Amino acid sequence: MQEKYNFSEIEAKWQNVWDEQNLFKTGDDFDKEKYYLLEMFPYPSGKLHMGHVRNYSIGDVLARFLKMQGYNVLHPMGWDAFGLPAENAAIKNGIRPDVWTRENIAEMREQLKQLGFTYDWDREVATCHPEYYRWMQWIFIQFYKKGLAYKKKNPVNWCPDCETVLANEQVVDGCCERCGTKVGKRDLDQWYLKITDYADRLLENLDILEGWPSKVRAMQKNWIGKSTGAEADFPIVDYPEKLRIFTTRPDTLYGVTYMVLAPEHPFVADLVAGTEYEPQVAAFLEKLQYLSDIERNATTLDKEGLFIGRYCINPLNGKQVPIYIANYVLMDYGTGAIMAVPAHDERDFDFAKKYDLEIIPVVDPHDPAIDLYNLKEAFVAEGTMINSGAFDGMSNEEAIEKITAFLEEQKIGTGSVNFRLRDWLISRQRYWGTPIPMIYCPEHGWVPEKEENLPVLLPADVEFTGKGKSPLAEHPEFLKTVCPVCGGPATREADTMDTFLDSSWYFLRYCDPRNTQEAFNKKKTDYWMAVDQYIGGVEHAILHLMYARFFMMVLHDLGLAEAEEPFTNLLTQGMVIKDGKKMSKSLGNVVSPEEMNQKYGADTVRLFILFAAPPETELDWSEKGVEGCFRFLNRVWRLVHEMLPVIDGAPDGYEASTEADKDLAYVLASTLRKVERDVRDKFSFNTAISAIMELVNALYKYKEGADDVNPGLMKEAITGLVLALSPFTPHICEELWQEIGGKGTLYGVAWPGYDEDALTRDSVEIVVQINGKLREKLVVPTGLSQEALIEAAKANDRVAALTEGKDIVKIIGVPDKLVNIVVKG
């Protein structure tokens, strides 16, 4: 009686073996061909969810497969360990964030091991460890020294009841997540990174990233949002300064009928000071204060404006136009001021209609349906210039160039480019993050901490109330320090860094995780970088992936790394859903990886998650499907055990004598070829697995049908099966490998080759079509010439009967594939 497939015993056994041998440790063998495989590291929230399992299962198949292909594979894992939830746990349950985080990490690390993933745990990093954030601070200082970090006042979300700053995620429907009070704004001095300096490069390099999904590249392109146009200076009547505006439509300059400033524009207060408009402007600003960013930016918001009693002069035609302020002009884009051309801009048109402002067309569409001097809506398309002085008669596209050139000649403007991308606000008024290593000296202003004094440690003796300032800001011992320049008394920055900084270079630290002298050794990162394959959720398509690219560019420019782009290839896996909906506690449809693991084993869970859908698409969890995969593994188990006596003592190699032997040899070779291609070239794990299932089906058929089983062939087939399946379900395969007499562990055993000869069959089935419709199938010798093939088809009784008495117009023959006979009548 054969042994039952006892997955829990087998899995524990092999995980132990791998652990004891420290099998997945990766050396820096600079001579070997490397492959850096990386999955996005998790936030240690407590337990793994199915999304993690999917992410890491995909990565692990690749890691094991590539190892079998002979690569030196770097496959690390770590923890994105700073962040708000740890602090919330501290406020709610009184657990220290470091303890909470450490416990969660321990639990999740154990879960990852139970899934059999091949991580080199010697390279584990956690961003909350001082050995890690020390170098985070060091990198920040390098950015600062290069002029890429600066401080600026910016409004933050402020809850008047909790008297604290709120992160955007803590603001729900404009109210405080905790107490429900309406959230207001407060201006704070905050640190920024100058990512906008790299906007063009971040955009241009997207074209090189051919290994990225076009979707992600498009998302980043949208996010960067480059627009080309011109800036122009408009003199203001009775005012010394000129008003500079940005426009993408310099061709419409002659159509300007008013100007609009952002209400926060620095000129506004000055322009209305002491006039009758001053109180109205103040009231307008007051009203805007209570709008959230989302409300302020919503397209649905009514356009509201206010004339401020002053006028501008159009530098091209000397026309005097009124100046407005309006809620739809934003201070932080362009120059915070626009020229309004209602005839050719929808927003300006709406505004002009509402406030009864002049509309002057300057581009003629040549469309009889459009009454230029009585427009029903703005005309934004191409046309011929009119009402534009010397530029009349040109195409408006030509006018864009000519007018821009004219502005430059006259020194009243310039060609200009604007980006939607803003500088990266990195200050967080939080405790659980990397302290920003800056010091304020009354004498010397903001100065970076001395590098030899790093890390600036997070103090452990803090209290969490959820009220008032962040714990660091109320910690005198932390705050009190000396100026690195003059040694006089100074104050530390109390803000910590956005956790996105920590995750913007962790892939570099993995290359050299225990270095105490530098953030990472260049020789090592130059060997391992760039990451050959990065795998993670599409929710990180913009922020994380853009920040990491930005960091890599800066580190490259600082001479610290060779690579300029961190991730050569990117795979964004789809979500795991249940019953067509996202898994969530509130819906009660969360499937726990732990339970599934206990019920079916890690191999089954891995197999199902890889088999049920291609990696990029959504995956609907189906327990029936899981059971199917479990059945399959049992089927494999029984097959191998039944064949053990046959394999035992079987010769190496085989002679395929019977047709059944040849059929099986063919299936075996084509399966091995397909699995290799599907995994390596397409990440098409679902079809690779289905091919292996077909092989198993063929083996069952062969064993039932054949009078006597060919031992050499069977041994070869079973060996191939176990090896091909091993990246997907490593535990059961290790066990079977041992039972069929394989040496050592499967990790790193060479990927099986396949028998080319077995792929060539003596005969092949071809299709005969008449007028493109399938009418007959023929078995013919392989490699039959086109002529002979057509003859064979014509000689067939059925084909002859069907073409009887009809004109044969044309015959197409494709060797080893088909014949198509085109007939008439």
Place this chain on the structure above:
RNA sequence: GCCGGAGUGGCGGAACUGGCAGACGCACUGGACUUAAAAUCCAGCGAUUCGAAAGACUCGUACCGGUUCGAUCCCGGUCUCCGGCACCA
């Protein structure tokens, strides 16, 4: 509005470079084994029509059209759904 995808059986999904549509799995149906059940093994499984059956015809990859001997695949148009951005001048 702009940008990026996707639409194939009851379901998840296959189909190489334009060449047998629906691999593999799930669900379902029937059979074998069993005292019985579970497990397992075997077979069937897009729709329609004809036929006792073997089998045969026709239709069928969101919709309309085109290219081609031949289209799930290429081209043009339409619809629907999903994702990103959006008062960005």
